Amino acid sequence: MSQVKVAVVGYGNVGRGVIASLKNNPDMELVCVVSRSPERVKKEFSAVPVFHVSEAEKAFERSGAQVAILCGGSKDDLPKFGPQMAKLINTVDSFDNHIHIPDYFAAMDKTAKEHGHVSVISTGWDPGIFSLERTLAGAFLPGSRAYGFYGLGPAGGLSMGHSDALRTIPGVKDARQYTHAIPSAVKKVQNGENPDFAPGDMHTRECFVVLEEGADKVAVTKAIMEMPGYFAPYDTTVNFITQEELNTKYAGFPHDGLVAAAGVTGKGNPARIEYRCVWGSNPEATANVLVAHARAAARLAAEKRTGAFTILDIPASYFTTKSHDELLAHWM
Ligand SMILES: NC(=O)c1ccc[n+]([C@@H]2O[C@H](COP(=O)([O-])OP(=O)(O)OC[C@H]3O[C@@H](n4cnc5c(N)ncnc54)[C@H](OP(=O)(O)O)[C@@H]3O)[C@@H](O)[C@H]2O)c1
Known part of the structure; x- marks a missing residue:
């Protein structure tokens, strides 16, 4: 599979973790960072272009990003930025406000379907692998x-x-x-x-x-x-x-x-x-799970699937770089 081009939206603990994790996944490539405070981010990090969130569409177009990993907070950021980003690109996020997951799923599903994108929501370790x-x-x-x-x-x-x-x-x-x-x-x-x-x-x-x-x-x-x-x-x-x-x-x-x-x-x-x-490190672990889901999101998008997905809706083989033959031979 060719490299998946990834944008990171939101630069905090999880955002930093995703950037570190992408370096350990040779099939994935960080192409841009989008933040409400690009000047703050640039002081710490300048390996790829950093854009203000108001320029997200331009950021994704110029960088060729295929999937955006949304690393904002669950309380205020994701309910606002999640649907905004799902209009523009395939997304993955770690929304962890358990009682509001059904509402968040519905909002992301509607927007992602309307705009022909895949949005993998609420993944990390809990919700995420613990949900599974x-x-x-x-x-x-x-x-x-x-x-x-x-x-x-x-x-x-x-x-x-x-x-x-x-x-x-x-x-x-x-x-x-x-x-x-x-x-x-x-x-x-x-x-x-x-x-x-x-x-x-x-x-x-x-x-x-x-x-x-x-x-x-x-x-x-x-x-x-x-x-x-x-x-x-x-x-x-x-x-x-x-x-x-x-x-x-x-x-x-x-x-x-x-x-x-x-x-x-x-x-x-x-x-x-x-x-x-x-x-x-909790944020680095969460980031590793998000990155594996970005791989899955790219695969779902390549199959022309649209709408919201959780870890419960995705085959485990979509998370890994291992081929089906390798999985059958060594991971079963
Ligand atoms: N599902 C799970 O298992 C799991 C596990 C852990 C965390 N999470 C979720 O992940 C979310 C993000 O966690 P986090 O630890 O990365 O939160 P965080 O460090 O507070 O970052 C959240 C956002 O705040 C902004 N920010 C961060 N540091 C800043 C600073 N110094 N000055 C100004 N703005 C700053 C960033 O957005 P901008 O770049 O746009 O400014 C960032 O995306 C949490 O809310 C939680 O819901 C889920």
């Missing part, structure tokens, strides 16, 4: 439920969304939040109890917070503990540390997770399916 594993577990163990646990290692997993939420609290200068799976909850699932968990039953939250000078520790702690959805339902610990400690001891984006389902097979024999991911 949940679906497979549900199909192979009928009657079981598939659960997702995060932060199983001793250090837990860095939650970027919860870290962002901490940084919005007045008096917080910087912060990072680590999620920890509760071992007894994992055990219940592995025992085949198929429990009904409330949000706080599966994970605890550990916060490392740097205060602004003169900020009130008690008020900040209260604001964290009472934040609905993010911290209020959880057993949450707040640690105040210096910026230097945060930068040295809590750098990087480690994360990990487990999909687990347990049930029975035909005559009631116990059965368990588990799928585990351990990432040194």
Whole structure:
């Protein structure tokens, strides 16, 4: 297959990860970057032309891009830029606002179909490969439920969304939040109890917070503990540390997770399916998954398919450079 020309739209952690990942995929080529702040991007990166988002159409035409990997945030960026970009080019994104996936799919499907493009949505590790594993577990163990646990290692997993939420609290200068799976909850699932968990039953939250000078520790702690959805339902610990400690001891984006389902097979024999991911860098791992989906998007587009797709709709062989013969001989 000839090289797939890829545009990166949005230059943050995931955008940087995609650029790094493309270098490890010789069948893919980065041809341009599109950003709301091209001057910021150019200070860090100048290997390919960088365009302002208002010039996206020109960027794709001039660079010959076939697929744009959308690396903006799920909360505000993708709902706006997703459909805009789907008018112009085949897209791949990691929209991760789970309850809004059906609406986002519908919006992207409509636009992509109207403009003859493919839009692969909501892929990464969760949603993404964990969605696939949940679906497979549900199909192979009928009657079981598939659960997702995060932060199983001793250090837990860095939650970027919860870290962002901490940084919005007045008096917080910087912060990072680590999620920890509760071992007894994992055990219940592995025992085949198929429990009904409330949000706080599966994970605890550990916060490392740097205060602004003169900020009130008690008020900040209260604001964290009472934040609905993010911290209020959880057993949450707040640690105040210096910026230097945060930068040295809590750098990087480690994360990990487990999909687990347990049930029975035909005559009631116990059965368990588990799928585990351990990432040194969550955004780089997400980027690797996005790049494999860009390959799949190019293949779907070459078959004249249009509309929105998820990882559940794409054959696994479309993600890999390996030929069908190679897959049959060595990967089956
Ligand atoms: N499905 C999954 O498994 C999964 C996993 C991880 C993340 N995600 C999703 O990926 C999304 C992006 O994550 P991220 O960590 O890359 O977010 P991020 O670093 O905050 O970047 C998001 C956007 O913000 C802008 N930006 C970044 N740094 C900036 C800066 N210093 N100044 C001004 N603008 C800046 C960039 O857009 P411009 O270049 O246009 O300015 C960038 O595309 C998340 O919202 C999450 O939903 C999904």
